[in-house]
Amino acid sequence: MGTTPQISQFQVPSGFIDLGLGDPQFSLLPLDMISQAAFERLNQNDSVFLQYGANQGDGVFRQALAEFLSRAYGFSTASESLFITSGASMGLHLICTFFTHPGDTIFVEEPSYFYALRIFADHQLRMIPISTDENGLVIESLEEKLVGSRPKFLYIIPTYQNPTGRTLSPERRQRLESLSRKYGFLLVADEVYHFLRYSGLPSVSFAAGAEAGNIISLGSFSKILAPGLRLGWIQANSSIIHRFVDSGLIDSGGGMNPFTSAIVCRVLESGGLDKNIEKLVAVFRNRVAVMDAALRQYLPDVEYTPPMGGYFFWIKLPGKLNATEFEQRAKLFHVGFRPGELFSCQGGFQDYLRLSYVFYESDELEQGVLRLKKCLEKMVEKI
Ligand SMILES: Cc1ncc(COP(=O)(O)O)c(C=O)c1O
Numbered sequence: 001m002g003t004t005p006q007i008s009q010f011q012v013p014s015g016f017i018d019l020g021l022g023d024p025q026f027s028l029l030p031l032d033m034i035s036q037a038a039f040e041r042l043n044q045n046d047s048v049f050l051q052y053g054a055n056q057g058d059g060v061f062r063q064a065l066a067e068f069l070s071r072a073y074g075f076s077t078a079s080e081s082l083f084i085t086s087g088a089s090m091g092l093h094l095i096c097t098f099f100t101h102p103g104d105t106i107f108v109e110e111p112s113y114f115y116a117l118r119i120f121a122d123h124q125l126r127m128i129p130i131s132t133d134e135n136g137l138v139i140e141s142l143e144e145k146l147v148g149s150r151p152k153f154l155y156i157i158p159t160y161q162n163p164t165g166r167t168l169s170p171e172r173r174q175r176l177e178s179l180s181r182k183y184g185f186l187l188v189a190d191e192v193y194h195f196l197r198y199s200g201l202p203s204v205s206f207a208a209g210a211e212a213g214n215i216i217s218l219g220s221f222s223k224i225l226a227p228g229l230r231l232g233w234i235q236a237n238s239s240i241i242h243r244f245v246d247s248g249l250i251d252s253g254g255g256m257n258p259f260t261s262a263i264v265c266r267v268l269e270s271g272g273l274d275k276n277i278e279k280l281v282a283v284f285r286n287r288v289a290v291m292d293a294a295l296r297q298y299l300p301d302v303e304y305t306p307p308m309g310g311y312f313f314w315i316k317l318p319g320k321l322n323a324t325e326f327e328q329r330a331k332l333f334h335v336g337f338r339p340g341e342l343f344s345c346q347g348g349f350q351d352y353l354r355l356s357y358v359f360y361e362s363d364e365l366e367q368g369v370l371r372l373k374k375c376l377e378k379m380v381e382k383i
Pocket of ligand 1: 086
């Protein structure tokens with residue numbers, strides 16, 4: 001007998017609540033909308049999307065995406081400034097491939113998205129951490145690091161950051177852009193959570209300054225539609241876009257994901273993406289409130305600020321408790337999370353953890369936090 005094939009990346013044992021999962025709940029994936037869009041597109045008697053795709057991404061799709069972005073960002077976005085990717089992860093990989101060499105220095109937020117750090121490690125980049133606080137990247141920390149070295153790029157998740165949920169303030173955005181121009185390094189802005197805003201004012205996407213040539217903005221359909229589509233975009237000025245478009249990879253295989261692009265194009269044209277974002281925002285806004293209430297009730301000694309958007313709570317444990325040890329013990333209580341250390345390129349944040357609310361219903365979120373409380377009580381008893 002062969003081994004059972006893995007049908008998805010999910011291997012959460014039944015009854016276990018993994019608050020570390022940053023993947024949308026299966027019931028929030030818009031199966032009906034995708035099914036309808038696919039049906040309509042497949043019945044158009046037009047097989048162009050089964051052919052190798054245009055290098056930059058299908059023109060009709062880029063136009064529909066540009067219209068969506070212009071409306072959603074509140075400034076005009078040209079379809080020529082977009083390059084279609086198979087997700088932000090692929091975008092990061094391509095940026096490393098075309099703009100760095102092994103051994104180059106890059107700057108990253110401390111903490112940052114752990115898989116991005118893995119992609120940078122794959123490319124053998126030297127990562128220098130830049131401190132963050134409640135308002136995102138600390139500009140003084142960046143200025144200090146710029147005295148000693150010049151990065152190829154600075155990787156930032158400016159809005160509803162992973163893992164902290166925090167957003168870079170408008171004043172810091174301006175200072176960051178001017179430093180990037182002054183010192184000649186690229187700003188790689190990973191904006192995958194940008195549209196998931198539950199409270200507070202909207203932020204201006206870094207895409208607004210992309211024409212200047214020092215900014216690459218990454219977007220994705222993973223967080224606002226479905227990760228399995230493997231579809232995203234890069235927005236940048238034309239010389240950067242042409243580094244991707246004129247590459248051997250794209251010349252050989254054609255533009256990314258023409259089949260999926262054609263289906264998502266229908267979703268965009270029908271207004272389905274706007275509706276889906278509206279729905280996700282309503283669901284997640286409620287879950288933030290539920291998780292916040294559960295944390296206040298069961299874990300009054302932890303420190304955090306409820307996120308205004310995105311996927312995550314970033315929690316500081318009391319009394320320098322070690323989150324990795326806590327995670328090991330929490331397994332016995334059938335609950336999981338991501339320890340803070342995972343998000344540091346220098347072994348920091350050992351007393352922090354990241355919780356997510358996107359994979360579970362409200363009652364499971366409450367139950368998960370209650371289990372954390374029980375585990376923490378036992379752990380503190382033993383100290
Ligand atoms: C900040 C950030 N960037 C990129 C990704 C992955 O995006 P994609 O699915 O588009 O590759 C994630 C997913 O968790 C993320 O949090």
